[in-house]
Amino acid sequence: xxxxxxxxxxxxxxxxxxxxxxxxxxxxxxxxxxxxxxxxxxxxxxxxxxxxxxxxxxxxxxxxxxxxxxxxxxxxxxxxxxxxxxxxxxxxxxxxxxxxxxxxxxxxxxxxxxxxxxxxxxxxxxxxxxxxxxxxxxxxxxxxxxxxxxxxxxxxxxxxxxxxxxxxxxxxxxxxxxxxxxxxxxxxxxxxxxxxxxxxxxxxxxxxxxxxxxxxxxxxxxxxxxxxxxxxxxxxxxxxxxxxxxxxxxxxxxxxxxxxxxxxxxxxxxxxxxxxxxxxxxxxxxxxxxxxxxxxxxxxxxxxxxxx
Ligand SMILES: Nc1ncnc2c1ncn2[C@@H]1O[C@H](COP(=O)(O)OP(=O)(O)OP(=O)(O)O)[C@@H](O)[C@H]1O
Numbered sequence: 001x002x003x004x005x006x007x008x009x010x011x012x013x014x015x016x017x018x019x020x021x022x023x024x025x026x027x028x029x030x031x032x033x034x035x036x037x038x039x040x041x042x043x044x045x046x047x048x049x050x051x052x053x054x055x056x057x058x059x060x061x062x063x064x065x066x067x068x069x070x071x072x073x074x075x076x077x078x079x080x081x082x083x084x085x086x087x088x089x090x091x092x093x094x095x096x097x098x099x100x101x102x103x104x105x106x107x108x109x110x111x112x113x114x115x116x117x118x119x120x121x122x123x124x125x126x127x128x129x130x131x132x133x134x135x136x137x138x139x140x141x142x143x144x145x146x147x148x149x150x151x152x153x154x155x156x157x158x159x160x161x162x163x164x165x166x167x168x169x170x171x172x173x174x175x176x177x178x179x180x181x182x183x184x185x186x187x188x189x190x191x192x193x194x195x196x197x198x199x200x201x202x203x204x205x206x207x208x209x210x211x212x213x214x215x216x217x218x219x220x221x222x223x224x225x226x227x228x229x230x231x232x233x234x235x236x237x238x239x240x241x242x243x244x245x246x247x248x249x250x251x252x253x254x255x256x257x258x259x260x261x262x263x264x265x266x267x268x269x270x271x272x273x274x275x276x277x278x279x280x281x282x283x284x285x286x287x288x289x290x291x292x293x294x295x296x297x298x299x300x301x302x303x304x305x306x307x308x
Contacts, residue, residue: 001064003028003149003180004049009058011044011204018044019204022058028148029178031171033191035291036201042184043081045201046151049182050078063148074103077147081154081184083138087127091118091137094126095144104145112140117166131158139167150174150181168194192287200294207294212287219293221285222246222258225267229253229278236275240267 004026011019019041026032036042047053048060051068065072085094095109113122116136126134135158142150156164164187171181171194185191192198192212199209208215230236233255240247245267246258259267264282271277285293 001028002026002061003030003063004182005059005061006045006048007059009048009055009060011041011048011053012056017056017204019048022206024199024206024209026149026180026182028180029175030197031175031181031183031195033195033198033287034182034184034201035186035188035198035287037295040201041204042201043153046078046153046182046184049149049151050076074145075148077142077144077150079138079142079150079152079155081157083134083141085126085134085137088125090123090125091129091133092122094137095140098141099144102145108144108146112143115143115170116140117163132160132163135159136163139170146179148179150179152181152183154185155183156185156187164190188288188291189286198287198290200291202295202298205298207298208290212290215290216285217261219285219290220261221289221293222260223264223285224256224258224283225264225271226250226254226256226281226283227271227275227277227279228281230255230275232275236271 002025004024006022006024009019009022010017022045034042034045044053048055049062049067051062051066051073060067062072063075089097091113092109095112096106099106099109110119110122113119116139118133118136118140121129121133126137129137135155139152139155142152155167159167168190171183174181183191183195197209197211198215200207208218210218227236228251230253233249233253236255236257237247237249240257245263248256250256257267268280272280
């Protein structure tokens with residue numbers, strides 16, 4: 001059974017269409033990164049999965065049932081984008097309150113405070129917490145009741161680099177336990193190692209979904225091979241250019257060639273077989289490169305529609 005299945009979902013707010021024919025599924029134990037520009041429809045998608053909104057068109061199944069089913073709700077954890085708490089309660093009191101609301105064991109509270117690094121501040125009022133501490137409390141709240149499906153909307157906002165790394169490690173552990181996770185984020189660097197697939201949403205439409213390897217193949221973005229400490233760089237530039245590869249000088253005795261699909265290994269073999277670079281760097285397209293590619297493609301499509 002899939003954790004989430006979305007079939008042909010469109011969503012309107014009044015007369016404004018914000019999601020168009022969305023089709024997406026999430027396997028159990030899978031971590032999906034959902035990325036998109038401001039207003040792309042990420043939070044709306046999460047609210048549909050949470051059963052907080054009913055789709056204008058199409059169907060959703062969450063853990064095999066209707067999203068608003070109370071049994072499903074009990075198995076979901078949600079960290080909203082702008083998390084707010086009662087300022088007068090302490091962190092521990094806050095979590096106890098949410099545990100009671102969710103029917104989760106109060107015994108989990110202290111363990112979760114420890115997991116998010118808030119044990120030392122458990123008895124301080126939330127109004128004295130920094131933004132990052134409130135965010136971590138929000139995460140602990142989302143983890144109450146050991147959810148099977150966790151929805152995290154901008155979880156790294158306000159987190160310092162170490163807390164961000166801790167969050168990603170926590171996601172890795174949850175994945176190992178079989179928890180399914182949807183993670184919305186504008187922060188792309190660093191997240192790619194912790195997701196199974198990425199979904200890229202723009203203007204309410206899913207532009208791409210797949211593993212990084214699949215998206216790299218689909219986008220056909222080049223892997224850049226940079227060789228430094230080269231005695232005969234100019235000759236290589238000429239040779240690569242003649243063979244139709246984009247190549248450039250990147251510094252003194254340093255050259256770079258862009259290898260598109262299928263050319264990476266042959267180019268490397270040739271380079272290492274026939275010259276002696278002091279160093280080689282291989283830069284695969286990052287999630288950020290892929291995101292930029294899909295965003296630019298939407299922009300281009302719009303520009304062409306405008307011209308026709
Ligand atoms: N309650 C609402 N009423 C009317 N329009 C809304 C409502 N909520 C969201 N929208 C609109 O729907 C579109 C999608 O919003 P959504 O919050 O899903 O985007 P998002 O991808 O989460 O954006 P961000 O990255 O800025 O959080 C936006 O144009 C937004 O203005």
